Amino acid sequence: MDLAENVIVVTGAASGIGAAMAQRFADEAPELLVLADVNTDGLAAVAASMPHGTQVWPVRLDVSGEAQVRTLVDDVFERAGRLDLYCSNAGVATGAGVDADDSVWERTWSVNVMGSVYAARALLAHATPERRSRLLVTASAAGLLTNLGDAPYSVTKHGAVALAEWLAIHHHDDGLDVSLLCPQGVRTPMVTDGLAAAGPGAVAAGVVESLGLIEPAACADAVAEGLADDRFLILPHPEVADYAAARARDPQRWIAGMRRLLARLSAAPNP
Numbered sequence: 467m468d469l470a471e472n473v474i475v476v477t478g479a480a481s482g483i484g485a486a487m488a489q490r491f492a493d494e495a496p497e498l499l500v501l502a503d504v505n506t507d508g509l510a511a512v513a514a515s516m517p518h519g520t521q522v523w524p525v526r527l528d529v530s531g532e533a534q535v536r537t538l539v540d541d542v543f544e545r546a547g548r549l550d551l552y553c554s555n556a557g558v559a560t561g562a563g564v565d566a567d568d569s570v571w572e573r574t575w576s577v578n579v580m581g582s583v584y585a586a587r588a589l590l591a592h593a594t595p596e597r598r599s600r601l602l603v604t605a606s607a608a609g610l611l612t613n614l615g616d617a618p619y620s621v622t623k624h625g626a627v628a629l630a631e632w633l634a635i636h637h638h639d640d641g642l643d644v645s646l647l648c649p650q651g652v653r654t655p656m657v658t659d660g661l662a663a664a665g666p667g668a669v670a671a672g673v674v675e676s677l678g679l680i681e682p683a684a685c686a687d688a689v690a691e692g693l694a695d696d697r698f699l700i701l702p703h704p705e706v707a708d709y710a711a712a713r714a715r716d717p718q719r720w721i722a723g724m725r726r727l728l729a730r731l732s733a734a735p736n737p
């Protein structure tokens with residue numbers, strides 16, 4: 467897609483990858499840039515940092531509420547007549563294992579998976595083959611591989627990957643294009659706050675950090691490049707494709723390697 471002069475929604479725009487995508491899209495003179503998040507202070511700061519002249523619309527949105535997502539998408543269509551790109555990027559990590567409380571599993575599912583389900587439903591209510599919309603789902607390398615230390619995150623990110631693939635197959639002819647963003651480590655509060663925390667959250671964040679962090683702006687550049695190519699799978703860390711291929715070829719060997727990595731990292735002193 468041509469990124470210039472588009473009508474774009476970014477969720478999770480108050481921080482990290484979402485804020486960096488907003489900055490990157492602002493370079494393309496968007497017609498309207500809708501920045502959505504539950505964190506209104508962060509949103510206001512990101513909105514204020516946009517280049518002069520950018521049409522920015524900061525909106526408080528909890529992506530786990532279908533009515534809110536639907537209202538936002540309807541409002542954008544009413545105001546702009548189209549919605550070219552919806553970045554379903556808001557996400558949460560837990561640092562928890564399989565024994566996490568059900569409420570933690572449900573909350574993670576509702577943000578990391580249902581947030582994109584609701585976005586897809588809302589876009590499909592408007593999309594036609596002549597007036598297409600693109601949904602960019604931010605999953606994670608954890609959705610193609612796994613995330614050591616965070617069971618709800620790994621499971622829900624696999625769900626996000628499956629959803630994106632399913633939508634790309636079933637709804638292309640209805641006017642919905644889909645892209646899937648699967649970064650590995652990106653230096654954002656999700657990782658840095660995790661590192662600063664004591665306990666299991668620090669283990670999961672430490673694993674991500676040990677694999678090497680890229681800056682949010684580099685992730686946003688990879689997104690812009692992938693979107694310009696109409697690519698389905700966008701991998702800011704290209705090595706993730708090799709890991710995914712190795713995992714698919716020989717899952718037993720993959721799991722043995724991941725066990726060794728987990729043992730090594732668990733034995734390391736806390737960051």
Ligand SMILES: NC(=O)c1ccc[n+]([C@@H]2O[C@H](COP(=O)([O-])OP(=O)(O)OC[C@H]3O[C@@H](n4cnc5c(N)ncnc54)[C@H](O)[C@@H]3O)[C@@H](O)[C@H]2O)c1
Pocket residue numbers: 477478479480481482483484502503504505508527528529530555556557558559577604605606607648649650651652653654655656657674
């Ligand atoms: N940082 C990484 O290493 C990394 C790697 C792979 C994937 N991701 C994914 O990238 C996305 C962005 O994460 P980030 O690293 O920028 O983290 P971040 O914590 O900096 O940003 C996440 C943003 O999402 C918002 N958010 C959380 N729940 C929300 C909800 N219910 N409704 C609306 N907004 C909500 C938060 O307020 C925050 O502004 C997430 O989906 C995350 O899982 C991050």
